[in-house]
Amino acid sequence: MKLAGFLLLLSGWGIVVSTLPLLPSSGARAAFVLAGMAVELIGLTLVARSHRVPKG
Amino acid sequence: MAASPLLSETSATFCLVLILLVPLAGTGLALVNSGLVRSRSAAHVMLASLVIVSVAAIVYVIVGFSWQGAPGRPAHVFAIGGKPWNWIAAEPLFLRGLRLDLSPASLVLLLQVFSVGLAAMIPLGAGAERWKLGAACASTVLLAGWTYPLFAHWVWSEGWLSKLGAMYGVGQGFVDSGGAGTIHVMGGLSAISIVWIVGPRRGKYSDDGGPAAIPAHNVVQVLAGCMFAWMGWLGLNSAGAILFNHRDPSAVVLILLNTTLSAAAGVLTSTIVTRMRFGRPDASLAANGWMAGLVASSAAAAFLKPPTAILAGAVAGGLVVFAIDQLEFRLTIDDPGGVISVHAIGGLWGLLSVALLSDAGSGVGGQWLAQLIGIATLLGFVFPLTHGLNLLIDRIYAHRVETDGEWQGMDLYELGAGAYPEFVVHSDEFTQH
Numbered sequence: 444m445k446l447a448g449f450l451l452l453l454s455g456w457g458i459v460v461s462t463l464p465l466l467p468s469s470g471a472r473a474a475f476v477l478a479g480m481a482v483e484l485i486g487l488t489l490v491a492r493s494h495r496v497p498k499g
Numbered sequence: 500m501a502a503s504p505l506l507s508e509t510s511a512t513f514c515l516v517l518i519l520l521v522p523l524a525g526t527g528l529a530l531v532n533s534g535l536v537r538s539r540s541a542a543h544v545m546l547a548s549l550v551i552v553s554v555a556a557i558v559y560v561i562v563g564f565s566w567q568g569a570p571g572r573p574a575h576v577f578a579i580g581g582k583p584w585n586w587i588a589a590e591p592l593f594l595r596g597l598r599l600d601l602s603p604a605s606l607v608l609l610l611q612v613f614s615v616g617l618a619a620m621i622p623l624g625a626g627a628e629r630w631k632l633g634a635a636c637a638s639t640v641l642l643a644g645w646t647y648p649l650f651a652h653w654v655w656s657e658g659w660l661s662k663l664g665a666m667y668g669v670g671q672g673f674v675d676s677g678g679a680g681t682i683h684v685m686g687g688l689s690a691i692s693i694v695w696i697v698g699p700r701r702g703k704y705s706d707d708g709g710p711a712a713i714p715a716h717n718v719v720q721v722l723a724g725c726m727f728a729w730m731g732w733l734g735l736n737s738a739g740a741i742l743f744n745h746r747d748p749s750a751v752v753l754i755l756l757n758t759t760l761s762a763a764a765g766v767l768t769s770t771i772v773t774r775m776r777f778g779r780p781d782a783s784l785a786a787n788g789w790m791a792g793l794v795a796s797s798a799a800a801a802f803l804k805p806p807t808a809i810l811a812g813a814v815a816g817g818l819v820v821f822a823i824d825q826l827e828f829r830l831t832i833d834d835p836g837g838v839i840s841v842h843a844i845g846g847l848w849g850l851l852s853v854a855l856l857s858d859a860g861s862g863v864g865g866q867w868l869a870q871l872i873g874i875a876t877l878l879g880f881v882f883p884l885t886h887g888l889n890l891l892i893d894r895i896y897a898h899r900v901e902t903d904g905e906w907q908g909m910d911l912y913e914l915g916a917g918a919y920p921e922f923v924v925h926s927d928e929f930t931q932h
Contacts, residue, residue, distance in 0.1 A: 452883050463666070
């Protein structure tokens with residue numbers, strides 16, 4: 444889960460950066476930047492949950 | 500390549516005086532971190548602060564500045580769709596080719612030598628009491644020699660993040676005059692990485708996952724550290740605005756005021772919040788609120804108006820109390836210094852406040868998008884890179900101290916002497932005769 448989380452973080456960043464040269468329209472660019480950040484947040488959540496101290 | 504921006508001799512001298520305040524930020528942070536741990540590791544934290552700053556300075560001078568450079572200096576650029584992406588500097592190693600006079604480039608170098616040390620000290624507050632000194636140095640080498648200069652180039656040396664506006668019409672490009680992202684979020688993310696590798700202190704979490712309170716050993720020291728940090732931040736925010744955002748030196752009055760107001764609002768908010776939650780104000784959380792206000796001011800102090808600086812600091816102060824709670828209880832992150840909440844979360848809020856509260860990018864749409872792209876880069880690129888490098892170190896030389904070391908305390912185990920050798924606790928002093 445940790446590795447998946449970090450891969451999602453990198454993928455999300457890739458989505459964000461690729462909007463710059465690929466999407467000229469500001470509306471589409473904003474939407475995909477937000478989408479990329481959502482992917483990053485999912486990745487961060489996965490990584491954070493995988494590092495929690497187990498109970499018991 | 501754009502020409503190096505010019506500063507008059509008076510402005511350069513004034514900027515130099517501001518830069519001379521910056522080491523006080525590190526002094527304050529060291530006092531805060533050391534005060535927030537148990538006495539058995541206090542000297543270790545303070546020595547580690549000094550050592551980390553030293554390692555960072557030397558490594559940065561040898562190789563870091565070669566990657567970061569300064570505005571108007573040589574850099575490597577590649578083209579994507581006809582747009583120039585300036586991704587890394589092309590300076591020689593060991594500062595060869597840089598004249599150490601009052602030129603803007605030399606002032607940038609000096610400011611960065613102090614700033615990279617500050618960034619490198621931040622993870623110490625999170626990994627304290629179980630992070631080996633040698634491992635901390637190794638992590639600092641990679642932070643100061645690679646990660647920090649790379650991102651700082653993108654933000655401060657005409658790299659692609661700062662040029663988002665010119666290249667793609669995204670606001671004014673990513674704005675971060677005092678280092679909320681470059682120094683504090685980066686330091687905070689490095690702190691998360693270290694905490695996840697070393698794990699919590701022994702005895703911090705019980706079998707049911709509930710955290711035990713491990714109070715600071717010297718709150719007076721922590722609060723004194725906040726005062727020193729305030730002085731340092733005044734210099735950091737002001738010098739950064741002059742050198743990186745080309746603000747006129749006369750803007751320093753506004754920057755000093757905004758920095759102070761943000762910190763003030765931060766500490767007052769955290770004091771009130773803890774008073775309401777616990778019945779009494781919590782001094783260490785209040786100190787974290789002050790620091791969070793300083794961190795939040797770092798991005799936008801040059802652009803906020805005083806009322807919005809107060810708002811930015813107040814939000815930071817409230818956020819840090821909430822964040823410390825959530826990180827400790829829900830995510831089981833043991834962060835003795837609260838640095839993740841103060842620097843990572845406070846810094847992220849500071850970066851957002853540039854778009855939400857300031858007039859940076861006014862008249863040019865999309866500043867909020869530029870800030871989000873910078874934040875996405877920190878979370879999605881800098882954090883995995885930092886964590887990967889720290890994991891690599893851990894494979895070769897474990898970050899976490901042995902069990903004996905943690906029980907004895909890092910002072911005795913790694914330094915051979917405690918911070919307070921004359922203090923002996925006698926149990927009968929606390930019982931009635």
